[in-house]
Amino acid sequence: MKEPILGAFQPPGNDQHMLGALQFLHVPMRKFTQQDEVDYLIVGIGAAGGVLLQRLARAGFNVVGLEAGPFWDTERDWVSDEAGSHELYWEDPRVTGGSDPLALGANNCGKGVGGGTVHWAAFTPRLHPSDFEVYTRDGVGVDWPINYEDIRPYYEQLELEMPVAGPAYYPWGHPHGYAYGPHPMGGVGNTLIRGCSALNIPVSIGGPVAILSGSHGDRPHCIYRGFCIQGCKVGAKASTLITHVPDALKQGAEIRDHCMVSRVELAKEGRVTGVYYFDRAGNVNFQKAKAVIISGYAIETPRLLLNSACPGFENGLANSSGTVGRYLMAQAGNVVLGRFEQPVRMYKAPPAHALTEEFYETDPKNDFARGFAIQTVGPLPIAFGKQMLASKKAWGWGLRREMMDYNHWAAFGLLGEILPWDDNRVTLADEKDRFGLPVAHVSFNLHDNDKKLIKFAKEKTMEVMAAAGATEVEQEARYAHLVGAARMGSNPATSVVDKFGRSHDIANLFVCDGSIMPTQGSANPGLTIQALAARTADYLISQGARVFQSNDRDMTTPPIRKELAPAETWGKGVPRLTGKP
């Protein structure tokens, strides 16, 4: 068949094809005015902002979300194409430096409703119980102000809301299983299984990954097209654009897209009153709010706090501790490439579909603390070309020849824990962006433990690739993800926010995104960020109007409120009576 029976596929709406987003929002979005003092204003509608917006709207609060990027029309705006997808990433200027500078942009920063969940590969492992007490256990990093049991119910709930596909038994950390079935294996997954099995390393097959392996209501199943990090046009991969934003809008939340927040306003009485922002036309606006939640991720969140410096907070809003911008973390993300005689065609299947966490915990035999995971990745041609450039110094005819062998290569990514250091930080550069706002300067430096860990992890991953039968094993050094830079803690002198995300300095200013994580483990952060957001939402809802009226800080942990989840995302399991008689 040279083309489809009814001719080439057309955009949705012409009644010829069943194509495109199946979820139509027929409700007009509620519009608040700038004179309305809304209850909560959320800066950034990404992984955390999307969940917060949904929960707070469902609980009846008046909520507005300001998002610097667009509200996507996925069928029109997204393409199955590497070069054509650059608008999904944060491309506004930033400066990167230090002894080990981080690549930003497409590597780790989203823009637009859904934020990074639009372009994540959607691996969703949980943190391990040990992650919350690395200082107590190993004398490195810092302990969290919460423990695994505090976040566990939110992991369980968010895994259902995305939902997460994975094996029935997941053996690491706190062992658990997944309600949604695992994915079939692609070529890279099979390679990882082969290599791990040869070395007696347990491996998780088919997840955990927030991509539908089967149909789910009116959301379609994965079609294994491989363009996960270019945005899932299919709708099989979870993003808050699909999972939480529609419910938020139905519940009366408002999202203003193309709105860049420039500063958070502090009143004399020490409480924030709203935010200034540039709208789509470039005009300056002020939106009044009773409380503000910043969910701009690990670079834009500290940048906004630093750009909001004012009398009383000369070094940045909520920065009496001096830790805003500090303890920024990325994970080691070295990509190990193996060439095989038999073709692999690694562009088929989601990049994320198998992993091992066998090396996650501190091993006393090693000369470093903490550990790493090994995961599948599936670079498309442009990404693979840059890996050949880095790993084999390929250019010219050498590059052309290596690329002709694209289908013979498989790729694993290690995910290694880099510890929080106070010299890894976000500051303001002299350079300004198109709004006249100082841009972020990111300084990143590896320390001794980090370097030892990366070396060991890289060599182990290369060993697995060789054990899988690769005739050649190469490696590209790089980093993945970003967290920290506005960390949570019990001590106001050494952290920015408390265990619920409330800033120590200002009672009605909250931070909720990856930047509040004190350490990062070797798990992809997306699930943890969303779980933390749902937990903060439960806290805010339990506090009711007190957040708006009082500076009192109630540290009581509320119970999880599952009934605030989007409809149909819980309550279908085998009945088990757990209440007291």
Add this chain to the structure above:
Amino acid sequence: MNKSADLDFTKLPREAATGKPLEPRRTPGYYPGFSTLSQSPFWDDATRQVVTRRVDLSPAVKFFSAEEFEFWTGVFGHLVPQTDRTPDRQIPLVAPLDHRLYVNQTVGYRYDTMPQDRDAYRLGREAINKEALQQYGRDFLALPYRQQDLVLKAIHDGKPYAAQEIWGSMSVHRFWQLMMGDVIDAYYAHPWAWDEIGFGGPAYPRAYTRLENGEPEPWEVKEKRHEWLAPEAAVSHELESAAHHHTEADQHGATKEVSAKES
């Protein structure tokens, strides 16, 4: 592209067994007859438009001067050479960069050892010409193919002889990474390059269905390998494993360039 280049056998890849120059082809590589574009009716409309526009349109040069455009065409012709392609099937490499610089689109960050992208390309041209002058006594474009390759290899190796005043304020390794990144972006974004390497391309809404053992879809083709050598005049075929470097800064030769920035 310089059409006379095709007549020079020293610039053509060779058959491994005989050493004979290989005739330029419409689609080099190991997947004879494969065409991703032939599948475009099965792609969604937005994707089809983006990809076909890339093939059909040749946008006017807006950022570079005619001299600059010619210069970068010459340089990029070594970074990703295309003398094995028939002239009608050579992929524009400088036009996408010209557009990127014209609209001032970036990747979302700049190393603090680097100037802005526009300045980097201006300084890069100056430095490459100085390297050519110092090593071979002529501007880059006036040199024979092999010497051009060798000038660029000095940048690739991070060991340029000339223009120390430029490389003192611009990281030679990060400049190489920038330039190679742009040329890889241009070449491997093109469906003709996908045909060459056997990449199936867009598959929404139809899906990929054969996930295991590298099996082709019914509309893909099986690999048919042939052995070949790089052109006689080229030195760019040499590879060097950088797997022993375990950090990004080491691998890109940037370890000693510690940021001076401290607030």
